[in-house]
Amino acid sequence: MAKKYQELAIKDPTDFLFGVSPYPVSLKNGLTIGGGKVYPEINFTLPGMGINPETMPEVRDQYAQMIGDVTKRAAELHADGFSVEYELLPDLTLNPEWGAEITKLLREKLDGLAQNEAIKTCLRVTPNDIREFSRPPLLRHGKFVDDMFRCFELCAQAGADLLAIESTGGKEIHDDAIIKGDLAASVFALGILGSRDMKFLWEKIVSICKRYDVIPSGDSACGFGNTAMVLAEQHYIPRIWAALIRVMTVPRSLVAFEEGAVGPNKDCAYEGVYIKAITGAPIALEGAEAACAHLSPIGNIAKAVPDLWSNESVQNVKLLAASAPTVSMEQLIYATRLMNKAADKGKGSALALRDLFIDSDSAGDVQAYILRPDVALDLSRQIIAEPTAYLRTRKAALAALDCFRKAQEKREITLSRVELRWLDALSRQADQLPDSEEEFIAQMRPTLDPAKVNLSEYDL
Amino acid sequence: MAKKYQELAIKDPTDFLFGVSPYPVSLKNGLTIGGGKVYPEINFTLPGMGINPETMPEVRDQYAQMIGDVTKRAAELHADGFSVEYELLPDLTLNPEWGAEITKLLREKLDGLAQNEAIKTCLRVTPNDIREFSRPPLLRHGKFVDDMFRCFELCAQAGADLLAIESTGGKEIHDDAIIKGDLAASVFALGILGSRDMKFLWEKIVSICKRYDVIPSGDSACGFGNTAMVLAEQHYIPRIWAALIRVMTVPRSLVAFEEGAVGPNKDCAYEGVYIKAITGAPIALEGAEAACAHLSPIGNIAKAVPDLWSNESVQNVKLLAASAPTVSMEQLIYATRLMNKAADKGKGSALALRDLFIDSDSAGDVQAYILRPDVALDLSRQIIAEPTAYLRTRKAALAALDCFRKAQEKREITLSRVELRWLDALSRQADQLPDSEEEFIAQMRPTLDPAKVNLSEYDL
Amino acid sequence: MNKNLAAIYQSVVEGESSQTAKKVQEALDEGINAEVILNEGMVSAMSEVGRLFEQGEYFVPEMLISARAMQEGLSVLKPALAKAEVRSTGKVVIGTVNGDLHDIGKNLVGMMLEGAAFEVIDLGTDVPPERFVEAIKTNGAQIVAISALLTTTMNNMKGVIQAICAAGLRKNVKIIVGGAPLSADFAQSIGADGYSADASKAVALAKSLIA
Amino acid sequence: MNKNLAAIYQSVVEGESSQTAKKVQEALDEGINAEVILNEGMVSAMSEVGRLFEQGEYFVPEMLISARAMQEGLSVLKPALAKAEVRSTGKVVIGTVNGDLHDIGKNLVGMMLEGAAFEVIDLGTDVPPERFVEAIKTNGAQIVAISALLTTTMNNMKGVIQAICAAGLRKNVKIIVGGAPLSADFAQSIGADGYSADASKAVALAKSLIA
């Protein structure tokens, strides 16, 4: 039963703050996310090694060691709660029993911790979107689809508190769109293909969650927005183009919430800032402490409004002090302690710290600028004023481009000559997007390579 | 010409703040440390590999890659200045030509950066105290002493801006003292042996610095204070004992400044907080962003008063995003940007952020408590009221123990039953320390094993 | 420089394909030698594009547009070039290792290699060892380029190299590898001939290996 | 429990050496069997100390004091024990690898092994491979424990293992390694039999290897 978001859950920038969200999420054990505190969300992954029947004992050992290390450090530093994200690796989703086995192992360790140390924890499990192992992706049937959903079910049974995914519908044409600077193709991938696939996918995920009494948390547009950010960071595409793509991912990721997701949204989904403004759901985010997983121009500003604060991911290698996951855990605890200490002193103090986070980055990069709470509120308002995913995505593009231009005029950001050239070029492309979705689809159809994308998977 | 510190350079806790010190240090290129901004200080080291004539080409490649990576990232994130600490590995001091060759390589890269990107940098070079390769250590003559000083000279010539060391005089008996909880032996190692060796050593280092127009920066009591902290972190010794040792390292490390060091003091020297209060010299410190090198209970509070902010060290391994040194660089830039943004908004804003750093950790661990600016000022005042290193060290012990007791009464910290038992036991030991240095030496003499320590190396 | 040659050069740099085709035809009509058109008009334009990219003036999208202009020009030029026999720098088989679907990095490497006049055979993602072996045989490639982005698939590169050895092709090809979790050390440990951290360096590497 | 045995037990737990010596003598005078005094009075007291340490009630300094009390008691007991022939759990040669002066971790491992009734031969720091080999030969050790704290010395452990192999002693001993920059993977890669991340686990490891 699709919800429709027509007004913002957060209206005033001074209510837009780390640790508090209008609709907090409470777990069975009483841990509340978005209810006043920011908790760490720790992620970890295997070091260089394969996953197969022979290595599975070692895979288990690795996960047991990692969860052991991070829970030990959390207890030593008196953490009062934290979340663990277990983001599966493809082989663990391709073999759902393996994925579930590791879920169970993590669950048991966290339950032990709750007993011995009275630390409340949350376990987020994120199976992979393995549907793209068939090319063009088969999104609605076939072995990969079946295994993926079975993986969700088994992991729910094995003890996940939250389920999440980073789904990739539409990505089969979006990668090229990024690389070519093709705005229309990006809008088509996000506003038409991705959004339709999200609807299909999240209906299913939400029903699985209902069946097993697990929380449907959210879906990151990582394959779109972060791919662009990483490419911009390597100077392959303009930063302004990556920023624009980020804003355009909002309507797509919102679909999960329309279908029943409630948060906390995924860490790597920077569009979460907009999702929080629109839905009021709590969100995870990541920044400086996630540099281990990707470099970014938004290390501090991402701390402005999260409810969980994550390291994205780190492989289990030994650093000089301890294992890399232990090091990440310690860093996340210090980062969140600071925020919570500010909140303890009152809202004024929290807002002052938030503003330091914002001012640290927002003028330096347009990708940081669009994460400013006031900017996100303004753009979110314009986006949800539109009725459909396509029109919202088109509006996201137009409004963001307009916003960049004004920000440059107000000298809130400084775009280089080259970036300004791109601003003009992208605006020209955006202005040509038609009002009518049908017209747009008809325009796009002939440009698509059937070897790459199968439109019937999107009811087209 | 020994200086004598008899009053505090910083008297008021509200003048005790990150980024500003009464006596800033300016480099030839104009970079000023302690003049209003906190700069990152990045450290890095080799991954698992040996150093010998065959591997030297690879060693060079490694350092070239690391300095290349971190300077690239600093430029991309628009850092406006930073310091690099090159802490030698023993083989690089044992072969001073190798140590100097790497210094030169780093210098050239930093000079290139200054030209191309107008980023001002600082190169701190820290040869090793290799005198302990002879057991008992030969501190004043012999091949190791000669090579060590030659290494200082060659590195100065090769382009160091700052010279530093983490010297170990007295450590040959202090390790045991830590492990046994033997306060008298610790006072003897720090207040008598260590301080005497520092006087000898720093006279020499300062004269080398004068000769080559390089800045003598400081000497960390890492082998004493951090060894204890790491052991406390592993539950081998009580935290209160580690905190006490930290305070007792102050008179020893102060000797470098009496002999002419001017800062910025070494990153791992947490006694630097006291050194800054007493001497007014800028200091480097490290915390959450140095978790890669050692876990600690002081990740945030260490941010209260530094002038350089360091990652301590990280080996050149690949993380998911980039090399570990690149990741550290990014993290340090975000951490310092936040502090500098607060400073830009005025002293009130900087003090508010400083207080959040303090409140984050100070109640949770007595080792954090003693880094509180007000506590450090109070204890520093009592320490320098005494005339000699021995009496200062004894006073450090008495005053710190008294301070712990009062803090517990005021409920500013919460010592466990076991820690309180230790507080009493340590106090009993401290109360027995005689007024007279000669008497104390006479008491200690028979307890010392001549196979471990050679008193004649200390003019005893 | 001849007016038409200059126009070709500029149209490639600016990515105006139709202009390129037109001017190439005019130059041919004018009687300019096909190889001169190729080298002075187009190849040198593409190196200018590379320079603009390194300088931050161009991004990948602009490079792609210039590359297309060059293609258009080439198709006009081809007949005239037929006998002159233009040699490619070398043949490269490229792919992402089995189990891994990340391909953007690999695509960029492929694109840059093409820009440097390598002939690139792209096997796509999730490529099993046999397909690499087969492609080397069919195409007589001198270089195999393998990409992996996951810590759980990077070890599969070893399998590819073993398959190449087993097929007796190891001495025919140079093997280069890349992807975020890799390092030069790792590359050496699995027996690859080279590693590079980004696409531009990959081109230099490929060139140096077959020099 | 016998009053004297109880007093011995308590004096060891509380680390009152002179009391231990005195009570051991009284127990002997009372005619209690030496092995009973050893096991019920002292060895069980040391395991209580171990438990208190694991619980956070004791730190290393307290453990050392209890260990000394046990030593004092033992010296009184020794003559009576002579014929009973108390076997040590095993012989361990321990040292920090050449080039490395860090010894605190190694010392703690040695201490804990002694606590678990291993006989420990400590070679100190900066120990060249030959000295390890020699010590194995002279002492007939079953276990060699090697420590390294530097990334530049961890590889020297391989040299020690090679020297042990070269001396034909590899099958006589189990080799365990540790130190901050190491990992289980690394230990395996250099051919060690075991790795542990801390001193308590090192004891369990040593026991399991010679069980």
Ligand code: B12
């Ligand atoms: C974009 C991205 C995706 C996209 C991929 C889009 C695509 N078509 O490729 C999507 C969303 C689909 C995706 C999926 C997944 N991803 Co992903 N992804 C990334 C991300 C953010 C960027 C990769 C990228 O494209 N970079 C840009 C390109 C230009 O850089 P590059 O790939 O490094 O390539 C350059 C060099 O390495 C080199 N190079 C590359 N190949 C070669 C080859 C040769 C021969 C040479 C010489 C050089 C060379 O040159 C290139 C150009 O300069 C990385 C993060 C990161 N830090 O890398 C994670 C990352 C690789 N992904 C990760 C994960 C976990 C996944 C998923 C399992 C997530 C999930 N929950 O489903 C799936 C797995 C899919 C699969 N089966 O492979 C993890 C890997 C963790 C691990 N254990 O290894 C990473 C590290 C992110 C993280 N969590 O930290 N991902």
Ligand code: B12
């Ligand atoms: C204390 C210390 C020192 C003291 C050493 C005191 C001593 N007598 O040992 C002093 C100050 C002298 C020192 C000197 C140096 N150090 Co130091 N040191 C440390 C520090 C802070 C703690 C080490 C320690 O004692 N830990 C406490 C013990 C209990 O833990 P542990 O050693 O890990 O041991 C435990 C386990 O590992 C295990 N274990 C250990 N050995 C074994 C063996 C076996 C068989 C088993 C089963 C288990 C096992 O059990 C132990 C108990 O639980 C570490 C930081 C760190 N994170 O480890 C740096 C560190 C190791 N040092 C470092 C450096 C660089 C140096 C110097 C070069 C510094 C300088 N500028 O001079 C010199 C080199 C001296 C030399 N030639 O070896 C670096 C190493 C970097 C690198 N590339 O490898 C580190 C990592 C610090 C950093 N910068 O990040 N150091």
Ligand code: SF4
């Ligand atoms: S980059 Fe991070 S967030 Fe994005 S898909 Fe990969 S793992 Fe997920």
Ligand code: SF4
């Ligand atoms: S621990 Fe850090 S600071 Fe201390 S001696 Fe070693 S390297 Fe230096």
Ligand SMILES: [Zn+2]
């Ligand atoms: Zn993530």
Ligand SMILES: [Zn+2]
């Ligand atoms: Zn240090």
Ligand SMILES: [Zn+2]
């Ligand atoms: Zn350091």
